[in-house]
Amino acid sequence: MPHPAPVTMSPTLAADEALIRRRLAGEQVLSLAGGEIGLPVMPELAERLALAADRNAYGPVAGDPALRIAAAGYWERRGLATHPDAVVAGPGSKPLLFALMLAVGGDVVVPVPSWVSYAAQARLGGLRPVPVATRAGEGGVPDPGRVRDAVILARAAGHDPRCVVVTLPDNPTGTIASPATVEELAEVARELDLVIVSDEIYCDLVYDSTRPAVSPAVFAPERTVVTTGLTKSLAVGGWRLGVARLPEGPLGELVRTRLLGVASQIWSSTAAPVQAAAAWAFTEPPEVVAHVAAGRRLHETVVRAVGTLFTEAGAEVAPVRATSYLYPDFEAARDHLARVHGIRDGDGLAVTLGERYGVGVLPGSAFGEHPRPLRVRVATSRLYGESDAQRTRALSSADPLRLPWISASLERVAEVLADLTGVCVTPPTR
C-alpha cells in the first residue's frame, strides 16, 4: 500500500480517545475536545429500545415506515412539509452525509471553518472539497458571494462542483447564519445549480426559540437536502441514527434513488431496535420535548459560563446562540502567547492546552482553517459529570454551575486561562 492513506482519523474522535487514555493513566484532564453530549439516555427512550429488542429484520433501506412518518411529522412541525417517502434513515447523519456526497457526485463546497468530517468525507469519496470562508458571526454558511466566485472559478478550471454543505446552527462556532444570508446562499445555489446539503443536527439546541435557525429548504425547497438525528438533542450519539429529508420534485427523486443505491451497498439498513425507539422520539411526545428543553438549558448555561471565562481572558468569542460549542480567537493575546509560551498558531495553542494543562480542545485547523489564527474549538458538553447520577443532577438542576463537579471544572478552566494569558479570570461561582 504505497499511496497515502485516504483519510486520517476524525480529529474529534481521536482527541476523545486520547483523553480517555490519559484519564485512565491517572492524569487530571478536562475534555473540551469532542462534541459528544455527556448526558444519560432519557429512561422512556431506553425503554422503547428495550421493547424493540426482538426486531431483527433489515427492513427497507430507506428506513422503517413508522420512523419515516415520524420524521416527516417532526419536520412539518418546523415548517417544512414533508412526505414520508422523502425521508431516508441511516446509521447516523454522518454516513448519510457521506452517501449524499457520493450520490450527488462532483466537488463539494464546504464552509471554513466547518465540522471536521465534511472535507474528509469528500476526499474519501474521491471528490474535491472547495473551501469557502463564512461571514463573521455567521458560521456554517459559506459567504454566498464567495461561493459564486469559487464555483465559477472551479468550473472554469475544469472542476465540477455540484453541492454545497451548510451547518445550521453551526459547529464549531455555535453561531447561526442569518435568514438573509441563508436566502442569499439559496439563490446562489439555484443560479449555479448546486444541491444544498443542510446539516441541521443542532436545530433543537437553539437557545432563543423566537430566533430559530432558518433552513435553506425554506428558500430553495427544490434543491435542499436536510439531515438531522437524535445525537445532540437526546444525547444518543452511540445509538447511531440519522435521517435525511430529500427535496420534492425531479431532483429529489434522482437524489433519493442514488442515495438508496449507495446506502444499500454500504450499510443496508439502520439497527432496527434503534429505528423503533427513534420513531417514538420523532413524534415528540411532551416528555421528549421537556427533556430536550432541559438539555438545551443546561448547554446554554454552561457554554455561556465558559464563554465568559474566555472573554475575560482576552479572547474574542462570537456570541453563541446554539449548541455547546464556542470558538475563541486569542489574536489579542498573540504577543503574550508567543513570548511566554512559544505559541505561534492555533495548533500550538491546542497542543499547549492539551499537553501542559490537560485541557483537550481542537485547533481551528481541524475545521479547515489556516493554522495561523489562534483559534480553538471548545466543547462544553462533557462537563456535566462523570457518572449518570451527576449528569442527571446537572440536567434537573436550577443552578448547574453551583454543582461541585461543574463548578470545579469552571475553576480549572479559569485557572488555566489565567496562567495561559496572564489575565485574571474569575469563575462565575467564586
Place this chain on the structure above:
Amino acid sequence: MPHPAPVTMSPTLAADEALIRRRLAGEQVLSLAGGEIGLPVMPELAERLALAADRNAYGPVAGDPALRIAAAGYWERRGLATHPDAVVAGPGSKPLLFALMLAVGGDVVVPVPSWVSYAAQARLGGLRPVPVATRAGEGGVPDPGRVRDAVILARAAGHDPRCVVVTLPDNPTGTIASPATVEELAEVARELDLVIVSDEIYCDLVYDSTRPAVSPAVFAPERTVVTTGLTKSLAVGGWRLGVARLPEGPLGELVRTRLLGVASQIWSSTAAPVQAAAAWAFTEPPEVVAHVAAGRRLHETVVRAVGTLFTEAGAEVAPVRATSYLYPDFEAARDHLARVHGIRDGDGLAVTLGERYGVGVLPGSAFGEHPRPLRVRVATSRLYGESDAQRTRALSSADPLRLPWISASLERVAEVLADLTGVCVTPPTR
C-alpha cells in the same frame, strides 16, 4: 447530476422490497431472493440488548473492548489466535468490507460468481473490480492460477490490484473451496503482494463440523483480513453488527490505522447496545452454541430438500455444504426453456420465475456472471414461516419439512419447477 449513478440498489435488498410490495398487494409470492435469515431473535440475546439500552456513548471507533475481547476469543476457538487490538467492529460486515477496500486502495480481485456487493462497493470507492472465475464446486475463491494471470495482466496494463476478496463458505453457491485451493490462493497472494479479505459470515453454517471452511488466515496470516458477524448464525441482520480481524505485523498495523480512519469518517462507531449484546454472543455460552446449531440443522434440512427438487427438475446443483443457498444451472433444459417459455438466459429465467410464478430468485448476473448461463441463486432461509411462532416451531421441529407452511412452500416449488421444465418433480413430503 449529468453523470451515471455511482451504483444501483443492491439486487438482494431490491428483490426483497419488491416481493414485500407484491405480497402486501395480495399476490401469492415465494421469496427465494434475499439471503435474510427468517428466524426470530434468540430471547436471551434480545434480553442482553434490552439490558444495554442505557448505553449511549460513541465508545472507541474500533468497538467496545468487551466486544473485541469476545470476538478475539471466538476466533481463537476456531484456531485463529487473535489479539483484541486486531479486532475492529462496524455496523455490519458490509460497511467493514467497503471500508477495507478504501483502506487498502487499489483494484479488487473478486470471484465470479460472488456476493452482489463486492464489485459494487469497489466501484463506489472509485476502485476497479477484477473478476476472476472460481473452480467448479469451489465457489467463493477465485481460481488461484487465474488470479495470478489477471493481476499480472492488470499491472502490465497500468492498473493497481492490491487485494482479493474470498467468501468462505460461499454465497451464492453454498459450496466451500477446498483447503488446498485456499492455500494456493494464499501463496499467489503472497507472491503478488495482495491483501486477502476473507468474508467468513457463513462460517458457523457449515453442516459437517468435521469439514469446516479453512480460512486463508491459516496460510497467509500476515496478509489476511477476516470478517464475520451475527447476521447469519443468529439471524440478527437488522441489528447491523460485524467484526473484522486484522493480520498481525506491519501490514496489519497499517490496515488498522487506515481502516479506523475510514470508519471514523463514515460511521464513527457501532450502535452501543448492539455491541453489548454481540459481546455476549461472541463469548459463545452453551445456549448460543445450541441455538446456532438448531438454525444450522434447519438450514441444511430445507436447503437440501429444495436442492433435491431442482435436481429432479433437471438442474445441475453443486453439493451444498453450508449456508441456505443453492445455485442451480438449467443448461440441460436450455432447449425446453427457450422453446416453451422463450427463456434464453439467466436474467430471463429469473424474470419468468418472478413474474409468471411469483417465485423471487436472483439471476447469476447479479453475482457478476455473464447473463447467458441459465443460473439463478435460490435462498431458502425465508421459508421457515410467516410469524415468529411458526419460525420458532420450525427451529425446534425434528421434522421441519412436515410443518404445513414449509411443506406448502416445497409443494409450490415442485409445482413451479414441473411447469417450468416439463419434468415431474415430487416434493419430499408427498
